[in-house]
Amino acid sequence: MKTALEGIFGLGGSPGGTPDGSSRSVRKAIGLCHSLLTQRGEVSGVKIANETLDIYRAMDEDSRSEFFTALSRNFSPDPEAVGLAGEAYSLDPSAQNLARLRDVAEPPRQELFRRLNTAPGATRTLVDLRGEIFAGLSTHPQWEPVAADMGHLFTSWFNRGFLVMRQINWDSPASILEKIIRYEAVHEIHGFSDLRRRLAADRRCYAFFHPALPDDPIIFIEVALTRGMSAKVQPLLELNAPVTDPARADSAIFYSITNCLDGLRGVPLGSFLIKQVVENLSVSFPNLRRFATLSPVPGFAAWLQKHPRYPALQEQLSQPDWFEDRAIAASLATTLVPLCAQYLLAAKSRQEPLDPVARFHLRNGAELDRINWLGDTSAAGMQRSFGLMVNYVYRLAEIEQNHELYTEKFKVAASTSIESIFKNSRSNGLKRID
């Protein structure tokens, strides 16, 4: 990160490509990467990997950018070799020729990352590196193959079989809890006392850890054990809410799930975590009858604002704290809930729902069960979706079928009540908008 002064006066940094300090470190690092792939790399790999990553860690933003570009330009398969192997295979589709084709088609970049990973602490650095690539991808689309190659490796390295689920509680190290507070992406955690309530006897928090990143939760989920299915999130988050007896709960409400490391984007984690938590809770609390989420509808407000067919609506919604006025709120409810049903059931992107949370849970085999009016009246909740929240229900017996219908036919599993809200909304004149 450049300081303001450096930014203004051009001190410290330098245009990419010129033979200055930052470029020297990039050239050094790329040189080491090349030698890591030679014979020398075989015998001194750990040392070279270590040195490379140390240089990378010390790079400033500009150098990193150069480095990523260099990674994307180098370490790709040799097109000629691939062409020849392709032709050989066409002439004689033998196992040998296939193996040869596969070998030359695999980017050397993958072997590079495998060898970099031999250094102590490398896995975390590589995950972070991929996170930075994503952060710059919109302006540097040429980095995409680097992210893709790392993604291929990470899917293998972060295989479910290597993940360990641990419960997060008040006896967890403060350094871990601090990360939970920092990473939480759905319902902000305001410090340790706020977190403490979320770890009380009627709450659960579970995280996946990977042995190579022992101090970093990579994904975590927060659960409330309640009587009845929660429709509103504020009571769950309320610091002074009385702690109830979890043994008497009949519902496990998943009210937050957060991926911690952006570098692991695309690696399947959430679905495995939810299933493991359902399994563990079922054993610990035999009285649980219902596993459901209380989820945000992150794209609803943005979607609605793009379709300004309801000028009156927009005006009402622009009033601050409109939801505290009962009359306005009541009137808005009759409009917004059906519109939300439309958003969830009819607004699509390539046949799948526009809403990313809906995509995630439906793909996992959950059913869209209920839309909750004023489910989240926090500033973030109002901004995301005018306070609306949704329950997705996980029913063991239906998960597989829901998933198959969804993935094969893009069929959205929804409760009859939501279906009828949706149908009524159309006949009532709310038009389909997408």
Place this chain on the structure above:
Amino acid sequence: MKTALEGIFGLGGSPGGTPDGSSRSVRKAIGLCHSLLTQRGEVSGVKIANETLDIYRAMDEDSRSEFFTALSRNFSPDPEAVGLAGEAYSLDPSAQNLARLRDVAEPPRQELFRRLNTAPGATRTLVDLRGEIFAGLSTHPQWEPVAADMGHLFTSWFNRGFLVMRQINWDSPASILEKIIRYEAVHEIHGFSDLRRRLAADRRCYAFFHPALPDDPIIFIEVALTRGMSAKVQPLLELNAPVTDPARADSAIFYSITNCLDGLRGVPLGSFLIKQVVENLSVSFPNLRRFATLSPVPGFAAWLQKHPRYPALQEQLSQPDWFEDRAIAASLATTLVPLCAQYLLAAKSRQEPLDPVARFHLRNGAELDRINWLGDTSAAGMQRSFGLMVNYVYRLAEIEQNHELYTEKFKVAASTSIESIFKNSRSNGLKRID
């Protein structure tokens, strides 16, 4: 494993392929493997993987054989798709076309094993499965691609970055020590009291563990901390040898290194372990001046017997306990040591030394330092190499160069004394034999 009776009378088993019990389980398992690769596998993967592996674990030898064959026949890339992608790439070598080619050239078998690995305890089962494939590979060469695909994954999964080195000592769990006793491949360990001496203050034992196999050492090495470089192994193994002060040692002698799991064949482990041990010992014992092995010469006797140019020699060697007769031993020494130098320096297989231990250490960058007469007078030692042992020395400053010269030019790093034994042997009329 079939009992003898079953083998003779054909009881219990059944000819492969007929619709009997064992085949049913194979068909069931293969069916599950297929569905693991479908949409259903995405949402219920852990469950299906678990079921598949349970069936596999319960299979008898014949069924496993059928199962491996089915694995090798199925789950291969589609030649036609590969052909088309190859052509497309030839016409337009774009990144997209390359990615597409790579995708269709990757055997679905790899994704299959990744998904199987999501089940609890799967990693160990998969490693064992590959071990069994190796055991049957000579009679079922068609299984080779299965072993290769697993090898590709295992190299990624068992990356040095994911391995944890632990010292094995007398406070280790008995269940781990029992495995050390069972696996030890070089100098047999006769029970716990024998092992105990190998874990005393002047000995060290280190192993790599993988987090997914917490109770299984995957490779381990035994080290003696001595004054002077050991030439004979029996004094190191002697139960009642006085325990010396390790702080006064100047040499670390690696006298045994054992790969525990045959299913990990081809995954680079030994070289990483040796380097880590050298590093750790250097820190703990600053007086250490020399890191060397005391190694067997496993192929020497077999090689010599294949070249029966020395009938008198063969006769002498056929006497039991010839080495206890000083006169005979002295006479044999003058012949066998030069022959061993020839074996190590001149007997080749595809430009590399015939001897597998020599290949391993030379490839790692060690130098062939000394041939030790009557270095191992155990039955196994006499049978392997007429009691000869070898010291390979690891010198930090020379490892890289040795490795490069070896891997690029097959140059064997050897001490001048060995070189001169070798040269004299030729001029003395011992002929080169290979």
Place this chain on the structure above:
Amino acid sequence: MKTALEGIFGLGGSPGGTPDGSSRSVRKAIGLCHSLLTQRGEVSGVKIANETLDIYRAMDEDSRSEFFTALSRNFSPDPEAVGLAGEAYSLDPSAQNLARLRDVAEPPRQELFRRLNTAPGATRTLVDLRGEIFAGLSTHPQWEPVAADMGHLFTSWFNRGFLVMRQINWDSPASILEKIIRYEAVHEIHGFSDLRRRLAADRRCYAFFHPALPDDPIIFIEVALTRGMSAKVQPLLELNAPVTDPARADSAIFYSITNCLDGLRGVPLGSFLIKQVVENLSVSFPNLRRFATLSPVPGFAAWLQKHPRYPALQEQLSQPDWFEDRAIAASLATTLVPLCAQYLLAAKSRQEPLDPVARFHLRNGAELDRINWLGDTSAAGMQRSFGLMVNYVYRLAEIEQNHELYTEKFKVAASTSIESIFKNSRSNGLKRID
């Protein structure tokens, strides 16, 4: 704890001794205590102990008060038996008669507490019980023998040999850190972020734990690793103070030491903790040249206010935030520092310094080194001692002698500078006051 309403209207509680609910539980508990000392207690001790402690834990304040009184009345030695044994010993001072005398003179209460301690979790409950006795001792002096008997046991149970020192850092469980925050008695900790600074790289926090109370620090100390001896505590506590390199520190400043459990009063802990910390830090940081405290002078203000010979002084000190006025502060410094030297060197209680912190460190063999003007300008610091703080220095070579001179002759080890401030103060007309 009775609510105010209960206290005022006599609801909920009842006068001691009447056969009401609370007394029933006391009678039950005392009955169980008696049977714990019988044969039944030998075989069913754990069960009876458990039941007794459960009843005690459920008692309200009044019942506990009754219970303590009953404990003090019962379970004392039998005076007659002691008298007889004393006479027998006088007539024949044999080992047998001495043993007999000792046996009858030991209060059965001690055996009672030993047997109560066999129940799971008992140790913590017994420590708390003694804490409550101390809290009520001023109004119930008759409870003193109970506290004394428990103290005798605790000194044995919490012997240094059974205590484990653990470093407290940001990886410690949040539940432990929360206790550190709550217990801290010298410089209040304002939540986790405040504590976090105190656990950064240039700070250390160590605590003693006892195996029977694994989740409870019983005493802890906070240390700053600094260059030069700190004179003021605010810079040490400052949240945003830059973290310095501990390896370059030459001083370890003990700026806070807190006993966590009042029930362990009188059990020697602090001196052992300081010595262990000095030992550990010396090993980890060979550059450390000085081990000193930055200590409060808790009794100074109270002492000065009891001796109102300086009306002008009192008036000045009654101004809020007087210390922010440079002129006033400078003028006060010339008066207060010498007075503080008088307080520390001349104000005594039974030959020892009045100030409890001085007594603690001097008894440990430290030397009174320096009085620091405006060393602690927090509200608590101003109230305790008008902002004055003191450095006591621990010099390994002098600790024993200082301790002996102190304990035998009440000689206070003080630096020459403090001695001369003290002497000048007298000749300058500040009179000795005690």
Place this chain on the structure above:
Amino acid sequence: MKTALEGIFGLGGSPGGTPDGSSRSVRKAIGLCHSLLTQRGEVSGVKIANETLDIYRAMDEDSRSEFFTALSRNFSPDPEAVGLAGEAYSLDPSAQNLARLRDVAEPPRQELFRRLNTAPGATRTLVDLRGEIFAGLSTHPQWEPVAADMGHLFTSWFNRGFLVMRQINWDSPASILEKIIRYEAVHEIHGFSDLRRRLAADRRCYAFFHPALPDDPIIFIEVALTRGMSAKVQPLLELNAPVTDPARADSAIFYSITNCLDGLRGVPLGSFLIKQVVENLSVSFPNLRRFATLSPVPGFAAWLQKHPRYPALQEQLSQPDWFEDRAIAASLATTLVPLCAQYLLAAKSRQEPLDPVARFHLRNGAELDRINWLGDTSAAGMQRSFGLMVNYVYRLAEIEQNHELYTEKFKVAASTSIESIFKNSRSNGLKRID
């Protein structure tokens, strides 16, 4: 330990009391003990304690003997002070005078051991020291008060509340298992493979550990989970006995209990361990209906041989392997079983059974249930009790009453079958012998 040669020729050692090497170390140690009790001891206690124990550990047998004698002569209460305090108390039996009397009557030796215990590793050394005192007590009865004072402390230090029960299994450290093998006092364990069977799925082994001795089991018990109450021990110990399903067991048979550290003699451990094991097993195996021992009768053979009223019997028993002759065995059974009933029910020492194992279990509230003919045909078993073994049954509902009747009236709880064997034996002419 002196070698035989040293013993015979007086080499190496020297007569106690002369100013030689060994005595110098004793004088040094005793001097340190004295200073440990002074002011210096308060401030430098850990250091002095450490030094004292180091000297003690390096002492040879003779020096230790001197040291124990010096410990017993010094550090006793001052008879005069005790006399005066006794008189003062007689004149005025106040709490103060009682406290004073108690203080002077407590041997300073207790405070000495408390202070010695502050050194690292001291607890183990002190326990061993007491063990050595016991070993020499018959020839040095004057050491008894030292053992008694330590016993008083140890009972407090090794209070049940401070002991941790851990299961011993095949995953326990080899160093712990080795101690189990070495300590086992009832049925010798022949190496690790023998022990392994005793840790299989249908066996349990539990031990108490003390936090200050983390690597030393202090008492352990071995349990077989069986169908039906075992009458013979060899089938339980048989290496190749098939491992049965513990979930189907109805009986837990305690077939061995061993105190590991002689220095803890007199500290109640066994009874607490048995009760905790019964509790844990009841929870883990709800099908268990019976908790019983299969116990040796260690004193039976010696008792019988002291009463040689049965010359024919003695002659038969002197035949080697008599028990393998069915006819002889059958004839002996009819005599020995009733005699054993007499031994257990009628042979007394101060009103309690002569047999120490009987005393232990009866005192714990167990019932003498069954005498088993040829229950232990090992050499040790034949020598102890002509192969007889006994089942003592622990019935939760009767334990308290049995214990009370035993401790108060010396009433032995025995099954009706044993009672009737006993009665018949008398009327059949086998005379009571004690």
